[in-house]
Amino acid sequence: MIKTSYDIAVIGAGIAGASVAAELADHASVLLLEKEELPGYHSTGRSAAMYIPSYGPPKIQALTKASGDFFNNTPPEFCNTPLLTPRAEMLIARGDQLAAIESFMQHHSTIQSVTEIGAAEVLRRCPLLRKTYPAAGILDRSGSDIDVNSLHQSYLKKFRQLGGKLAVNEQVTRLQNLPGGWLVKTNSASFTAGVVVNAAGAWADEVGSMASAESIGLQPKRRTALTINAPANLDTTSMPLVADIDEAFYMKPDAGNLLLSPANANPTPPCDAQPEELDIAICIDQIERAFEIEVTSIVRKWAGLRSFVKDNEPVAGFSAQADSFFWLAAQGGYGIQSSPALSRYAATLILGNSFPEDLHAYGLDATSLEVKRLGC
Ligand SMILES: Cc1cc2nc3c(=O)[nH]c(=O)nc-3n(C[C@H](O)[C@H](O)[C@H](O)COP(=O)(O)OP(=O)(O)OC[C@H]3O[C@@H](n4cnc5c(N)ncnc54)[C@H](O)[C@@H]3O)c2cc1C
Known part of the structure; x- marks a missing residue:
């Protein structure tokens, strides 16, 4: 019973x-x-x-920092494979976004893993970026992929x-x-x-x-994501997550593919969120402006809700x-x-x-x- x-x-x-x-x-x-x-x-x-x-x-x-010890020292009886795989986060800025880099560095000056980097280093870490796009960047080495x-x-x-x-x-x-x-x-x-x-x-x-x-x-807010095939011969293993400093888009390697998002936050009632064609089109446009990528086909697309209070x-x-x-x-x-x-x-x-x-x-x-x- x-x-x-x-x-x-x-x-x-x-x-x-x-x-x-x-x-x-x-x-x-x-x-x-x-x-x-x-x-x-x-x-x-x-x-x-x-x-x-x-x-x-x-x-x-x-809370995220306080979770680090558990993620990095997971008891084997809980999970016997690593829950985290290191992946740095790289925030990028165009010439007109340099004030945002300065403001981020002021607010994160005590975090040792965060450093400001120049355009050449940004391009070295993500060769997919258009050579003329980034003016500067910020690298956070403490990031990881979570299983x-x-x-x-x-x-x-x-x-x-x-x-x-x-x-x-x-x-x-x-x-x-x-x-x-x-x-x-x-x-x-x-x-x-x-x-x-x-x-x-x-x-x-x-x-x-x-x-x-x-x-x-x-307030639930819809965020859209999609994956595309990574360009052939590109080793994405050590490539960082690359995000616009104003959180207008991001891209990260994802199991041999590239995961892209327009980083949208559209208010919506609670629901089984679905990707909207407009969000997908905006995402592709932003990604093609920043990266040497032509999106010709999509492997998978989805949307999910991120829910916030004031x-x-x-x-x-x-x-x-x-x-x-x-x-x-x-x-x-x-x-x-x-x-x-x-x-x-x-x-x-x-x-x-x-x-x-x-x-x-x-x-x-x-x-x-x-x-x-x-x-x-
Ligand atoms: C595109 C996107 C990217 C994100 N990226 C990250 C990231 O990189 N890192 C990160 O930390 N977070 C990320 N998040 C946020 C993260 O996914 C959420 O914060 C987290 O999943 C919320 O978990 P939850 O259990 O509260 O919600 P949910 O996973 O939605 O679980 C709530 C559950 O409650 C159930 N439920 C609701 N009502 C009832 C009911 N009446 N009776 C019974 N069951 C009910 C639902 O069916 C649902 O399964 C991302 C979110 C999105 C959408």
């Missing part, structure tokens, strides 16, 4: 839900509910798979090994806060749980309203309005690279444990990501 009563129900089995569920399962009975058949179907399966500690707002940078599928599947495996129950094709449709805890109704079943964790990605505000919690003002930092904390309802949302474009530290952060608060010293050392505390800061 299927168990129907749990200490904790986590809604959403993308990287946020899978990682926090794995952190919780050693201490509580945990149910992980996912509306799709495949847990990585939405944002988690559609990312550019980069780990860039200097990317994102301050608390995201802190997102291994990371996500390893969290789900750890969760199951610790006795957690993953239920797919189970869309939460109703949440009722009863005296003894939450009644969680899905399209096909009912469960009870003492605590509900809202890790529903772009749908987090919708799930919040089912629980009569505050709205966090979550300060672009994630939300991890209990609701002020709905008892025992925990928000884990708004990871924006950084939810993979920050997931090891963010899931530990969230699990600590959910379990009421003392705050981890190593996260303190990165300037984080139990209120850093609270809902209250949003004034909602």
